[in-house]
Amino acid sequence: xxxxxNNIYNKHNSFFKxxxxxxxNEKKLLNRIExxxxxxxxIDLNHKEKDIILNVKKDxxxxxxxxxxxxxxxxNVVKEIQTLKNDDIPRYLVHRYRYEIYPLKxxxxxxxxxxxxxxxxxxxxxxxxxxxxxxxxxxxxxxxMGHMTLDMFKKIIDQAEGVIEFISIASRGEPLMxxxxxxxxxxxxxKFLNLKINTNASILSEEKSHAILKSGIKTVVFSAxxxxxxxxxxxxxxxxxxxxxxxxxxxKKIKETHYPDSNIITRVSGVxxxxxxxxxxxxxxxxxxxxxxxxxNYIPWENVYGSPINSINTPCSDLWRRMFVWWDGKINPxxxxxxxxxxxxxxxxxxxSKLWRSNNYEKIRQKHLKNIRKSISPCNKCSVV
Numbered sequence: 034x035x036x037x038x039n040n041i042y043n044k045h046n047s048f049f050k051x052x053x054x055x056x057x058n059e060k061k062l063l064n065r066i067e068x069x070x071x072x073x074x075x076i077d078l079n080h081k082e083k084d085i086i087l088n089v090k091k092d093x094x095x096x097x098x099x100x101x102x103x104x105x106x107x108x109n110v111v112k113e114i115q116t117l118k119n120d121d122i123p124r125y126l127v128h129r130y131r132y133e134i135y136p137l138k139x140x141x142x143x144x145x146x147x148x149x150x151x152x153x154x155x156x157x158x159x160x161x162x163x164x165x166x167x168x169x170x171x172x173x174x175x176x177x178m179g180h181m182t183l184d185m186f187k188k189i190i191d192q193a194e195g196v197i198e199f200i201s202i203a204s205r206g207e208p209l210m211x212x213x214x215x216x217x218x219x220x221x222x223x224k225f226l227n228l229k230i231n232t233n234a235s236i237l238s239e240e241k242s243h244a245i246l247k248s249g250i251k252t253v254v255f256s257a258x259x260x261x262x263x264x265x266x267x268x269x270x271x272x273x274x275x276x277x278x279x280x281x282x283x284x285k286k287i288k289e290t291h292y293p294d295s296n297i298i299t300r301v302s303g304v305x306x307x308x309x310x311x312x313x314x315x316x317x318x319x320x321x322x323x324x325x326x327x328x329x330n331y332i333p334w335e336n337v338y339g340s341p342i343n344s345i346n347t348p349c350s351d352l353w354r355r356m357f358v359w360w361d362g363k364i365n366p367x368x369x370x371x372x373x374x375x376x377x378x379x380x381x382x383x384x385x386s387k388l389w390r391s392n393n394y395e396k397i398r399q400k401h402l403k404n405i406r407k408s409i410s411p412c413n414k415c416s417v418v
Contacts, residue, residue, distance in 0.1 A: 042332040042417045044350050045137065049305045049328040050312040051108055052320070057115050059106055063093060066114070069122050077120075081142075082127045088134075089126050102137050104130050112325065113227060116251065116296035125226045128198040136350035139402065143386045144196045147355035149368070150189055151204035152211035153180045154360050158233055159270040162304050164205065164371040166270075167336050177205075177372065181360040183213040185380065187220055189358055192385045194224045202250075203231035204357055204368050209241055211360075221249035231256055235272060237280040239287065246292045255281055258303030258328075259310060260318035268306065281322050300325040332416060334369045340414040347418040348401035356389055364388045366397060369415050 068074075070090055075083055091097045092104035106114070110129060117125055131146040155178050156165045164170055170177050193200060202208050202217070209232050211217065221228055229252040230245065237255075245253055257277055259265040265274040281301075288295055301319040303310060305328040316326045333340065349367070357365040362380040365373050377393035388394070397409060406412040 040333075040416050041345065041347070042330060044354065044417055045133070047329045048107075048109070049330045051325065051327045052312065052316050053108055053112055053325045054320070055324065056108055056111050059111055062106065062111055062114060066122060066126075067094065069119055070126075075123055078123060078127065082124070085127045085130050086123060089130050102134060104134055109325070112298055113251070116298060117226065121226055125198065128226065132199050132354060136353040139348070139353055139398075141353060141390065141398075143390065144193075145354070145356040145385070145389050146197075147199040147201070148189075148193055148197050148385070149201045149204050149355055149357045150186065151181065151206065151357065151359045152186065152202060152208045152214055152217060153206040154178050154204070155180070155210050156205070156207040156233075157210065157235060158207065158272055160272075160304075161268055161270065162306055162331060162333075162335055164335050167371075170371060179360045180211045180213070181217075183216050183220075185362055186213070186217045189380060189385070190220055190224065197385070198226040200225055200227070201229045201231065203229075204359070205371055206360075207233055207235070209236050215241065215244040218244045218248035218250065222247070224249050225251070227251055229254060233257075233269065233272065234277045234280045234284075237284060239283065242284045242287045243291070245284075246288055246295055246297065250297060252298040252300065253284075254300045254302050255323065256303070257301050257319070258306070260314040264309055268304075278322075281319075285322050298325065299323040300327060302327045302329060304329055304331050306331045332369070334371075334415075337369050337411045337414050338372065340411075342407065342413045343416065344407075345416060345418065346404040346406060348398075348404075348406065349412065349415070349417050351417060352394075352398045352401060356385070364394075366394065367415075367417070369417060370411050374410060375412075 070086055075086060078086065089104055096103065114122060114125065128146065135146055159166050169175055208214055208230060228249050230250050231254045234255045257265065258268045262274045265272060301315065301323050303315065310328065312328060319326050351367050357368055358380055359365060363373055363376050364378045364380065365376050375397060377391050378388045400406060400409055
């Protein structure tokens, strides 16, 4: 039996395994970046951003910070930088630093380092490790299920543009099920340095493939956890591996035929839930279709509300890392709390900055900092730190 300590889920590095065969050599990349971080190349950055770049340079080239708080170039970061124009790299590093280091140092500024936007909470799968298996949650009459409107999505994007560069279009549901997802994707063109979408690829049609490839999406993550039909169907209930394979093959062909200059990163990523899932099998099965193959660590979040209260006191880093906007505008500090017990406001009533800095949000952070997360439900049953 695993101990509670071993069940802690560290959000700072959630990849269990990660493979990308076409990464630029890190030392070579560091040499290239160094020349881009001189003062004369930072004229588009404000004073605070320039200070962050100084910290980036210290960590990358002088190693002055404690090792557990040092900014590093992980393989997925190296890949993202590879796809950027040189002029965009300093700004990217500013926001990557905010994403990785601010949560470790418990620093808050005017905007979340990462924004997660939910086009829909509805999903066609019932994966064994997901809260969609909670029949109270997925029952439409209980009010959790719905689609975001295009107007609300545009409002969020307009507020985020220029101040938040790390955004994910996904959360509790399958984003491609949103009726207006194509128009939403179109609205993101040219607006963000690091925009990601997660999809189970079950309804990845030709039309939706074009919508993704024409949009501002920088990384598309195809969620798949196995390399054989039987295991896939057991984990991703209602899913069929042959259909997913066909859809991803079609996406690759459309990309190569119609968007040969696209720098979009493609990744197959699964949740590592048992020993039957082998990265070598995944890489062999998917590696010829995508740039990256990965597993993320499993966290038992399928129904945190039914879990026993634990003894974890370590503050949850996500309180300083990301903010979620549900389909109905509701703001939530995490998606482990998928029923929104901790909702801190609504985008319909305030802007992103005020919501991120709100008293309700800060009260939760302070309780975590004071090692009394046990007083908050469902934080007292969650293992994310």
